[in-house]
Amino acid sequence: MDGAGGNGSSGSVMCQLVSAEGEQLGAALYLPHNVGPPQLQDIVNQLLHNEDKLPYAFYVGDEELSLQLGAFMQRNNATAEVTLRIVYQPQAVFRIRPVNRCSATIAGHTEAVLAVSFSPDGRCLASGSGDTTVRFWDLSTQTPLYTCKGHKNWVLCIAWSPDGKHLVSGSKSGELILWDPKTGNQLGAPLTGHRKWITAVSWEPVHLQSPSRRFVSASKDGDARIWDITTKKCVISLSGHTNAVTCVKWGGDDLIYTGSEDCLIKVWETTQGKLVKTLQGHGHWVNSLALSTEYVLRTGAYDHTGKTFSSPEEMKEAALARYEKMRGNAPERLVSGSDDFTMFLWEPTISKQPKARMTGHQKVVNHVYFSPDGQWLASASFDKSVKLWNGITGKFVAAFRGHVADVYQISWSADSRLLLSGSKDSTLKVWDIRARKLKQDLPGHADEVYAVDWSPDGEKVVSGGKDRVLKLWMN
Numbered sequence: 380m381d382g383a384g385g386n387g388s389s390g391s392v393m394c395q396l397v398s399a400e401g402e403q404l405g406a407a408l409y410l411p412h413n414v415g416p417p418q419l420q421d422i423v424n425q426l427l428h429n430e431d432k433l434p435y436a437f438y439v440g441d442e443e444l445s446l447q448l449g450a451f452m453q454r455n456n457a458t459a460e461v462t463l464r465i466v467y468q469p470q471a472v473f474r475i476r477p478v479n480r481c482s483a484t485i486a487g488h489t490e491a492v493l494a495v496s497f498s499p500d501g502r503c504l505a506s507g508s509g510d511t512t513v514r515f516w517d518l519s520t521q522t523p524l525y526t527c528k529g530h531k532n533w534v535l536c537i538a539w540s541p542d543g544k545h546l547v548s549g550s551k552s553g554e555l556i557l558w559d560p561k562t563g564n565q566l567g568a569p570l571t572g573h574r575k576w577i578t579a580v581s582w583e584p585v586h587l588q589s590p591s592r593r594f595v596s597a598s599k600d601g602d603a604r605i606w607d608i609t610t611k612k613c614v615i616s617l618s619g620h621t622n623a624v625t626c627v628k629w630g631g632d633d634l635i636y637t638g639s640e641d642c643l644i645k646v647w648e649t650t651q652g653k654l655v656k657t658l659q660g661h662g663h664w665v666n667s668l669a670l671s672t673e674y675v676l677r678t679g680a681y682d683h684t685g686k687t688f689s690s691p692e693e694m695k696e697a698a699l700a701r702y703e704k705m706r707g708n709a710p711e712r713l714v715s716g717s718d719d720f721t722m723f724l725w726e727p728t729i730s731k732q733p734k735a736r737m738t739g740h741q742k743v744v745n746h747v748y749f750s751p752d753g754q755w756l757a758s759a760s761f762d763k764s765v766k767l768w769n770g771i772t773g774k775f776v777a778a779f780r781g782h783v784a785d786v787y788q789i790s791w792s793a794d795s796r797l798l799l800s801g802s803k804d805s806t807l808k809v810w811d812i813r814a815r816k817l818k819q820d821l822p823g824h825a826d827e828v829y830a831v832d833w834s835p836d837g838e839k840v841v842s843g844g845k846d847r848v849l850k851l852w853m854n
Contacts, residue, residue: 392448393462396423399754399771400709407462412449419444423467434470436813439463441769441776443813468754471794473683475837477809478799478852481823482839483521485849487514492843494537494830500681501836503560505546506843507534513548513556515563518839521851525563529556538580540591541679542694545608547594549577555596557608567611575599581629583649585679586702589695593649595635597627603637605649615652619645626668630711631676631702632728638665644715646727656731663719667747671712671770674751674791675705678835683793685836705753712770714756716744722758724773735773739766746788750795755812757798759786765800765810777815781808790833790840799840801828807842807852823850 391411396404396419405426410418416437424432437444444451444465452459490509497504504516513527513534532551539546545566546558553573557566575598582594593614597603603617603624622640629635634655635647644658644665670676680688680697688694712734713725722737722744742762749756749770756770765779765786784803791798797818798810805826809819826845833840840852 390449390459392452392459394448395462395464396426397464397466399466399468400707404467410448412452413447415447416444419465419467434472435467436470438466438468441774469752471752471796473794473837475792475794475797476854477792477797477811477818478821478840478854479819480853481821481850482853483851484823485516485521485523485851486847487523487526487849488512488843488847490533491845491847492830492849493533493535495832495841495843495849496537496539497832497834497839497841498539498560499541499543499678499835500685501834501838503543504841504849505537505539505560506830506841506849507537507548508847509533511550513537513546513558515546515560516849518851527556527558527563527565529565529569530554532576535577536580538582538594540582540594541585541677541698542589542591542691543679543681544590547580547582549580549596551576553577553598553600555580555606557611566608570606570611570613572604572613572616573598573600573602575623578623578625579627581627581635583629584631584676584698584702586631586695586698587633589691589698595627595629597624597637599623601639603627603635603647605635605652615649617645617647617652619654625664625666628668628670628673628713629676630670630713631672631706632711634727636668636670636713636727638668638715640664642717644668644713644725656727658715658723658725658727658731658733660723660733660736661715661717661719661721663717665715665717666743666745667716669714669747669749669756671749671753672702672706673749674793675701681835683836709771712749712753714747714749714773716747716758718743720744720760722747722768722773724756737768737773737775739775739778740764745786748789748791750791750798750812751793752795755795757789757791759789759800761785763802765789765798767798767812767815779808779810779815779817781817781820782806787827787829788831790831792833793835793837799831799833801831801842801844803827805844807831807840821852824848
């Protein structure tokens with residue numbers, strides 16, 4: 380057999396195809412040196428019995444395989460005696476184009492914009508501000524739609540229900556208000572109970588309950604609370620943290636995860652609010668939590684096709700199918716980012732021990748976020764960098780440098796190919812995940828960018844910050 384030292388076109392190499400989760404696909408195969416990604420794609424589609432051919436990317440170690448096998452072996456001085464382990468990774472069948480221009484700058488808020496969020500179907504947009512209002516915006520005309528007054532203090536966080544029918548906002552004085560996005564009307568009196576400001580809100584996934592009915596709020600007062608929007612009451616109080624609760628996520632397996640300034644992450648069941656387990660490891664405040672399934676939980680039944688649903692049952696079914704397909708047989712993964720500069724990757728349903736400790740940031744980790752397909756994980760830090768990690772193993776992949784000040788928030792394109800970041804340096808940046816480099820620099824804001832979001836339909840990006848305007852970016 381012609382070894383790797385040959386001309387690269389003849390000879391063969393023993394290859395083992397492996398899923399991102401580490402499961403072997405069939406037996407090891409002898410493949411000719413002239414086999415490259417297109418042929419590997421055919422082989423994987425065949426072995427998986429895919430009726431419709433799906434696109435895949437291939438990795439050897441952390442390096443993408445973009446050449447024919449022979450040329451790859453030659454470049455890496457690999458010997459033909461060792462079985463080449465090739466990881467195949469499914470790619471989105473649709474492609475999102477990078478945003479590259481500001482299509483509108485919309486004035487309206489009279490103080491800093493602190494939160495921005497597109498609806499699950501990507502057709503509506505809401506924002507929360509230091510001016511105490513929540514605003515809904517008309518995306519077709521790119522103008523203000525409703526100004527919602529009801530809070531007496533800064534609006535710190537907003538969250539759409541995954542069925543798109545409600546928006547909840549949390550304020551600096553600890554109250555929550557429910558809004559009807561269709562009319563801009565406040566639904567009932569403010570929900571009170573928290574003694575300090577609201578830090579985060581997360582809705583019960585629509586595949587577990589449709590229409591959306593419950594959400595959980597986290598507060599500086601050390602508690603998280605589950606609310607029922609039909610009775611407008613707090614149904615369960617999750618008490619146990621000894622310091623502020625900074626972040627909360629309602630998982631797809633019906634567990635709630637809270638992160639706190641007491642350095643702990645707690646896992647709760649949602650029928651009685653019992654503590655299931657405590658995840659320990661961080662040496663300082665937990666700032667941010669992310670779930671590997673977060674994107675399908677946020678968007679529920681809605682996907683890039685724009686399909687609509689005639690009933691809550693139909694929506695629940697579609698959402699469940701999307702969740703199960705995304706999750707596969709693997710457990711839901713959780714990542715935590717902390718003031719101790721590190722992150723941990725957890726599989727909370729399997730173990731109290733972290734799967735990986737992720738180090739490299741030189742300052743506070745402010746925001747962590749899994750890609751929609753769960754394959755990647757991004758982290759934003761006050762060290763001015765955004766880092767990319769393997770979303771399954773937690774292994775470091777790349778650092779994106781370009782911002783010249785703290786990076787506050789990140790968001791993914793629906794196809795997991797592009798990552799957006801917003802910074803104190805007044806710019807947004809779009810990073811190309813496969814090329815591992817800056818794709819687009821988006822200056823335009825007059826001051827710090829606090830909040831960014833990429834619409835689930837992939838067509839637009841919104842940003843807001845200290846200069847009080849919303850900017851919409853298109854391609």
